[in-house]
Amino acid sequence: MRWHKRLLAAGAVAAVTLTAAACAGGKVRGAEDSPQPGSTTAPAGGAADSTFVYVPNLDVVTDWDPASSYSNEIIAMQNIYESLTRYNPQTKKTEPRLASSWTSSPDGKKWTFTLREGAKFHTGKPVDAAAAKAAIERTMKEGQGAAYIWGAVDKIEAKDATTLEFTLKYPAPLDLISSAGYASYIYDTTAASGDLKKWFGEGHDAGSGPYTIESWQKGKETELTLTAFDGYWGGWNGPHYKKVAFRVTPELTTAWQLLQRGEVTFVQRLNAQLFGQAGGTDTVQTSQTPSFQNLLVLLNTADGPLKDVKLRQAVQKAIDYDGLVAALKGSGVAASGLVPEGLLGATPGMTPKQDLAGAEALLKEAGYGPGGKRLELTLTYAQGDADQELLVTLLSSALDKLGVKLSAKPLQWSTQWDQGKAKDPSKRQDIFVMYWFPDYADAYSWFVNVFHGEKDVQFNLSYLKDEAVDKQIDELPALTATDQAGAEKAYAGLQNTIISEKAAVAVPYVQNYQRAFAKTVQGYVDNPAYPNVVFVYDLKPGA
Amino acid sequence: MPGYLIRRLGQAVLVVAGVIVLTFAVMRLVPGDPAVAYAGPKATAAELAEARRRFGLDDPLPVQLWNYVRDLLGGDWGTSLHTRQPVRDDLFQAFPASLELVGAALIIALVAGIPLGIAAARYKGRLPDLSVRLSSMLAVSVPVFWLALALQTVFASGLGWFPVAGEYDASLDRTSPLHLYTNITAVDALITGNWPILTSTLSHLVLPALVIAAYPAGVVAQMTRAALIEESSRDHARLERALGFGETAVLTRFALRPALNPVLSLIALVFAYSIVNGFLVEAVFNWPGLGRYAADSIRSLDTPAIAGVTLLVAVLYVVANLAVDLLQGVVDPRVRAR
Numbered sequence: 001m002r003w004h005k006r007l008l009a010a011g012a013v014a015a016v017t018l019t020a021a022a023c024a025g026g027k028v029r030g031a032e033d034s035p036q037p038g039s040t041t042a043p044a045g046g047a048a049d050s051t052f053v054y055v056p057n058l059d060v061v062t063d064w065d066p067a068s069s070y071s072n073e074i075i076a077m078q079n080i081y082e083s084l085t086r087y088n089p090q091t092k093k094t095e096p097r098l099a100s101s102w103t104s105s106p107d108g109k110k111w112t113f114t115l116r117e118g119a120k121f122h123t124g125k126p127v128d129a130a131a132a133k134a135a136i137e138r139t140m141k142e143g144q145g146a147a148y149i150w151g152a153v154d155k156i157e158a159k160d161a162t163t164l165e166f167t168l169k170y171p172a173p174l175d176l177i178s179s180a181g182y183a184s185y186i187y188d189t190t191a192a193s194g195d196l197k198k199w200f201g202e203g204h205d206a207g208s209g210p211y212t213i214e215s216w217q218k219g220k221e222t223e224l225t226l227t228a229f230d231g232y233w234g235g236w237n238g239p240h241y242k243k244v245a246f247r248v249t250p251e252l253t254t255a256w257q258l259l260q261r262g263e264v265t266f267v268q269r270l271n272a273q274l275f276g277q278a279g280g281t282d283t284v285q286t287s288q289t290p291s292f293q294n295l296l297v298l299l300n301t302a303d304g305p306l307k308d309v310k311l312r313q314a315v316q317k318a319i320d321y322d323g324l325v326a327a328l329k330g331s332g333v334a335a336s337g338l339v340p341e342g343l344l345g346a347t348p349g350m351t352p353k354q355d356l357a358g359a360e361a362l363l364k365e366a367g368y369g370p371g372g373k374r375l376e377l378t379l380t381y382a383q384g385d386a387d388q389e390l391l392v393t394l395l396s397s398a399l400d401k402l403g404v405k406l407s408a409k410p411l412q413w414s415t416q417w418d419q420g421k422a423k424d425p426s427k428r429q430d431i432f433v434m435y436w437f438p439d440y441a442d443a444y445s446w447f448v449n450v451f452h453g454e455k456d457v458q459f460n461l462s463y464l465k466d467e468a469v470d471k472q473i474d475e476l477p478a479l480t481a482t483d484q485a486g487a488e489k490a491y492a493g494l495q496n497t498i499i500s501e502k503a504a505v506a507v508p509y510v511q512n513y514q515r516a517f518a519k520t521v522q523g524y525v526d527n528p529a530y531p532n533v534v535f536v537y538d539l540k541p542g543a
Numbered sequence: 544m545p546g547y548l549i550r551r552l553g554q555a556v557l558v559v560a561g562v563i564v565l566t567f568a569v570m571r572l573v574p575g576d577p578a579v580a581y582a583g584p585k586a587t588a589a590e591l592a593e594a595r596r597r598f599g600l601d602d603p604l605p606v607q608l609w610n611y612v613r614d615l616l617g618g619d620w621g622t623s624l625h626t627r628q629p630v631r632d633d634l635f636q637a638f639p640a641s642l643e644l645v646g647a648a649l650i651i652a653l654v655a656g657i658p659l660g661i662a663a664a665r666y667k668g669r670l671p672d673l674s675v676r677l678s679s680m681l682a683v684s685v686p687v688f689w690l691a692l693a694l695q696t697v698f699a700s701g702l703g704w705f706p707v708a709g710e711y712d713a714s715l716d717r718t719s720p721l722h723l724y725t726n727i728t729a730v731d732a733l734i735t736g737n738w739p740i741l742t743s744t745l746s747h748l749v750l751p752a753l754v755i756a757a758y759p760a761g762v763v764a765q766m767t768r769a770a771l772i773e774e775s776s777r778d779h780a781r782l783e784r785a786l787g788f789g790e791t792a793v794l795t796r797f798a799l800r801p802a803l804n805p806v807l808s809l810i811a812l813v814f815a816y817s818i819v820n821g822f823l824v825e826a827v828f829n830w831p832g833l834g835r836y837a838a839d840s841i842r843s844l845d846t847p848a849i850a851g852v853t854l855l856v857a858v859l860y861v862v863a864n865l866a867v868d869l870l871q872g873v874v875d876p877r878v879r880a881r
Contacts, residue, residue, distance in 0.1 A: 051714075059839060062627050144590075215716060218628060219636040220831050222713030249708065249829050250838060253692065257700040257707045412844060414579035456588065 050541040052241040052521075053264040054534060055255045060223045060246045061216065063145075064200040066185035066207070067138055070145030074181055075268075076224055078533040079244060080122075081185035081207035084113050084132070084164075084178035087441040087529040089342030094175040098127060098186050098208065099164075108171030108481030113178070115162045119233040121188040122205060122212040129158035134189040138196075146182035146439045152477070171478035173442060180440035181530045210234060210537035211244055222247045232537075239540045259284060259516055266517040266524075268532050272329035278516035289513045289526035290333050292340050293437035295391065296450065297506040300432075302463035303425040305375055310366040312503035315377070315431065317359035318398040319391075321352050324508050327390050332509035337495040338446050340510045342528060344484060345443035345491030350499070352506065360402055368403065375404045379431035380419060383410040388433055391508055406431075420461045432461040435511070441529040442480065443491055447473045451498055451505075462504040469497060551868050555861045562857040567611050569853075570846045571604060577624060577846050598622075620854075621847030625839060630851035633836060638855065639726035640710060641825070641832030645817045647729075647748050648755035649810060656760040657806070660767025665794055667772060675764055682761030687820055691754045691827040698750060705750050708829035711743035751828040755821045759813040763806055770802035808867045815863040819856055 054075065062071040066081050085094040085102070099113040119127035133156045140150045152172035157165045166174055178184055191206035192199030200206075203216040211226035226244040228236060236242075247264055249255040256274045258264045260281065270278060278284045297319070299312040306312050325334050337350035363369030377399070381388040389410070396406040409429075411419070420432050436459075438445035449458070452473050453465040472494050479487040498504050513526050520542035527533065570577075578594035595601050599610055614621065620630040656679075663675035699707040706712075710728055715721075719739040723731050729748065732741035774780065775798045783793045818833065825834030833852060840848035 058842070059626060062625065148587075217716075218626065219633060219836065220713070221709045221829050222716075225713070225716075245713065247709075247713070250835065251708075251826050251829065254695070254708045254827060254829055257695065261700060261703070261707055263707065414844070417579065458588070 050239075050241050051243040051245055052266065052534070052536045052539065052541070053245045053247055054536075055247050055249045055258065055264045055267045056532070057248075057250050057252070057255070057269055059218075059248055061203075061218070064203060064205070065142075065197050066135075066187045066200070067142040067147065067183065068144035069185075070182050072532075074530065075532050075534070076226065076244075076246060077185065077207075078181070078209070078530055079211045079226060079536055080205050080209045080213065081187060082119075082209045083180065083184035083186065084115075085175050087176065087179040087527070089441070089528055092342065092344050094179045097179075098132070099178070102175055104174065104481060106482065108173075108478055109168045111166040111168070111174040112159075113164045113166075115164060116233060117162060119208050120231045121191070121208050122229055122231075123188045123191045124231070125188050125190070126161075127186060127208045128161045129164040130161075131188060132164050132186045133158045135186045138189050139183050139185075146180060149177050149180050149183050149440055152177070171481045173477065173480040176440055176442045176480070179529065181533070182439060184440070208233070210240075214243070221249075234537065241536050241539060241541050244536045256516070259518070262518065264518075265521060266515065266534055268515065270514060270516055272331060275330065275514045275516065283519050284516055285519050285521070287513075287515045287517075287524065287526055288330060289515075289528060290341055291437070291511045291513050291531065292343060292441070292528045293435050293531070294335050294338070294340055294510045295332075295388070295508050296338075296434055296436055297391070297395075297508060298432040298434070298450070298462040299504055299506070300428060300430045300463060301502065301504050302465070303428065304430050305377065306430045308366050309503050310362045311368070311375070314359040314362040314366070314369075314402070314404075315395075315399070316352065316499075316503055316506045317355040317362065318395060318402060318404075319352070319506055319508055320354045320394045320398055321508055322354065324391055324394055327394075328387060328509065328512075330514060331512055332387060333512050335507040335510045337492075337499065338505070338507055339443040339491060339495065340528070343438075343441055343443045344480065344487060345495075347492045347495055350495060354398070356398065356402065359398075363402055363404070370403045372403070377404060377406050377430040379406055379408040379433065380411050380416045380429045381408065381433035382416065383412055385410075387511075391433065421457045425463075428463075434461070437531070444473075444476045444480065447476060447494060447498075464498070464502060464504045466502065469494065469502070472497075547872055548869065551865055551872075555865045558861050559858060562854060562861075563612060563615065564608070566850045566853050566857075567608050570850050571607070577844075615854075620851045623840070623845050623848040623851075625843040625845040625848065630847050633848065634833070634851055634855055635726070637831065637833045637836040640728070640830060641818055641821060641834065643727045643729055643744075644748065644751055644825070644830055644832060645755060645814060645821055646727075647752035648817060648821070649759060649814060651752055651756035652759035652763055652813075653810070655756070656763025657767050657803070659760075659764040661771060661794055661799065663764065663768040664771035664775065665791055667768075672768075675768065679761035679764040682757040683765075685757065687754055687757070688823045688827065690757060691751070691824045694750050694754060695827060706747050708827075709747055710831055711740055711747050715740050715743055747828075751821075751824050751830055754824050755817050758820060759810070759817060762809065762813060766806050766809060767802060770805055771798050774798035774802045808870055811863045811867045811870070815856070815860045818859060 056072065056075060058072050060076055061073045063069045063073060066077065069077055082098045084097060084099040086097045088095050096116070098115055098119060100116040102111060102113040104111045115127065115129055115132060121127055125131065136150060136156060139147050140153065152168045152170055153166055154169045155167040159165050168174065186208065188206035189196065191204065203213060205213045210229055210232045212229045214225045214227040216224050222245050224246040228240070228242045249258065252269070252271050252274060255267045256270055256278065259267050262283065275286065279286050299315060300306045301312065306315070321334060325332055334351050337347045339345040339347065360369050363375070364372060367373055368375040379392065381392055392408045396408060399406045420428060422428050436446055436450060450460055451462065451464050451469065452460060453470050454460045457463065472490060476487060476490060479490055513528065515526060517524060522540040522542050523538055524534065577598060578591050578600055599607055602610070618631060620634070622628070623630050623633055626633055659675045659679070663672040666672050695707060699705045719737055721728065721731055721737050721740050722735045724734065725731055729741060729744045732744060771794055775794055780793050780798060783797050788796070821832070822834030822837055824830070825832045826838055829835070836848065837852045840852065
């Protein structure tokens with residue numbers, strides 16, 4: 001037999017084998033891989049199958065366990081699970097979710113939540129105080145992801161079916177903590193007969209939210225589909241999307257074309273050019289909302305030339321804030337202080353401006369600048385981040401005019417962070433650029449993590465060590481829990497101290513969420529407390 | 544032949560071993576701590592220490608290399624830092640989709656490239672020949688990313704003839720669930736008679752497969768042309784012409800068979816090349832294959848996943864080379880003697 005005939009014969013054998021395998025049975029895509037918890041997955045009311053198709057740029061699910069989930073899956077989890085409260089950035093207050101009301105003691109150390117009646121888990125069990133206590137205690141015990149948010153909790157008691165009482169070790173705003181995007185979910189800890197974590201990992205859910213998992217196919221384009229939970233406490237009267245599909249599309253151009261063709265409903269992110277195009281397209285609407293994530297330019301207060309506060313202030317003044325925001329073409333907005341708008345503590349009137357003459361004068365006072373000694377500074381920033389690169393280019397050019405040489409190094413986060421945490425202070429950078437965002441809607445996150453003195457450096461990468469500042473930061477949780485007006489004042493004062501007096505940081509801009517979605521969608525509001533989340537139940541599908 | 548086979552297999556094993564060592568070295572030498580990538584940017588010192596312990600990052604490098612090789616041989620390709628799934632499972636999910644796409648592209652390349660090569664050889668120096676040479680040169684040199692975007696914009700987004708992206712209409716999973724045997728969607732749909740998914744997959748395949756097919760089709764056309772021209776100038780072709788066979792018959796009935804031997808060998812090499820060449824095409828058409836997995840892994844500094852993709856592609860190259868060598872050994876005994 002000639003060799004190509006042999007190949008043909010081998011091909012024929014392979015085909016026969018495949019066919020034989022087919023007859024022998026196999027896995028079913030969209031069925032065996034796709035758990036349908038309980039008997040609650042059918043769309044309610046038999047209404048038309050209206051599907052909201054969400055386009056993220058990255059894979060959706062990295063961790064299904066509501067105790068430890070701390071990544072992209074928030075966009076799905078917030079539609080499957082619920083927390084006790086939800087944060088409203090417009091009112092800067094928390095609103096009822098699984099808890100219908102709550103009270104706190106005058107010292108902010110005892111919090112009592114009343115759970116809404118009639119809420120059920122997707123497993124069919126009622127959402128009562130005992131179940132909520134078990135869920136939070138399991139999350140605390142697992143201690144992963146954002147579980148630290150419950151750090152103030154000393155004791156949880158289920159007083160009766162609807163009353164959940166927390167005793168805290170120190171005063172803390174538990175209504176805010178309970179609204180966190182991660183680690184605040186209430187779930188049925190008895191959902192699995194065996195290992196709960198493993199059960200979650202297989203793609204099951206035990207939430208009480210409006211949607212439950214219909215199918216999950218890791219690596220596929222439509223990675224995840226959720227379907228309406230018939231027993232949802234909010235009911236399904238009126239127009240609602242009955243299904244939510246997550247179609248992973250890393251290429252922004254492709255995402256835009258899918259939206260234009262009407263194949264998807266919502267695109268998480270577009271670039272400036274495509275976003276501009278979307279704004280002028282009849283079938284598409286857009287929204288822009290400042291996020292809770294801002295860029296921090298942290299100045300080394302402990303070592304090197306920037307130990308001199310005048311030089312730190314000179315660097316602050318050299319930044320071309322307006323030029324940077326203009327160059328970002330809508331993906332960033334001017335910042336006013338450390339706390340982004342929409343959070344308690346946001347302080348208007350702190351928007352910085354470039355002041356090269358002021359910078360030159362400060363440099364001169366310190367013996368540097370044009371005609372003086374040449375100053376060399378080192379800066380590290382995130383590799384591959386075009387917005388940070390823009391900041392560095394503008395700053396480098398402005399400093400160059402002032403006789404300051406900036407050596408900027410783009411690094412992977414872990415390398416940049418390692419250098420920032422170096423035990424030997426001489427190995428650290430003068431300027432560290434990074435983003436910061438809170439895990440729940442509380443400005444305290446910036447202050448305690450980034451500006452509170454630390455024994456071993458973690459995120460205090462300006463190395464600020466000031467007992468008076470630390471004391472004021474330590475008082476913030478109690479103030480937020482008991483005296484919000486006092487907290488506002490304290491936040492304003494601290495921001496003034498840290499930015500103006502200590503010059504430990506410059507805040508060039510706050511990132512802006514730019515969304516594009518189908519014109520038919522009604523009722524969409526971006527909530528920066530839950531990054532990239534669309535609360536699909538709240539939307540109305542239009543014609 | 545057995546000696547030749549053993550020699551070539553031994554060389555292939557050595558190459559794979561070298562790739563494993565290189566992959567490991569790159570994983571450990573690139574800047575960035577995999578523990579930070581796994582534990583997240585806000586990880587505490589305790590969480591970082593746990594991640595380091597879990598991945599054995601505290602062990603000396605030779606121990607880490609030994610563990611890596613041992614695990615690889617035991618089928619453990621590590622855990623992806625991004626998907627948190629075993630890398631082997633991720634690759635098992637992604638590779639069949641790439642195989643499907645590249646397989647379709649190579650079928651298109653052969654079906655288009657061989658007839659074009661014959662036409663060019665038949666009309667050597669005339670307009671058809673010039674057209675084939677020009678178009679094959681264009682096909683070989685045009686950047687795939689550009690071609691992908693252009694075809695997508697014109698034929699999918701503009702004219703609406705084909706879907707913009709994806710492998711098939713995902714809503715079919717509910718109405719026509721697919722039984723999986725090979726994990727290659729089109730093949731599984733064909734052998735189980737799932738026509739809705741088969742037709743949807745084929746319509747989704749057209750544009751990305753055409754883009755990937757451009758390079759191999761160009762190469763096959765050029766090679767077929769060259770081989771046919773050489774073959775048709777041999778003594779046996781002169782004899783066939785003297786016997787009254789026309790030029791087309793000489794080319795297709797007598798010259799084509801020997802001329803196709805190098806072309807078929809080339810296809811094996813082009814296959815491995817096309818898998819990598821298809822990475823960008825997969826990104827544009829959102830094809831859930833190795834390319835998209837590799838892009839996600841690189842974005843998230845997922846070193847075990849990057850190493851997994853690298854190793855798989857390297858093994859593909861080695862296997863393709865080995866297959867070509869063995870094939871040539873079967874076809875031409877002189878090769879075995881070298």
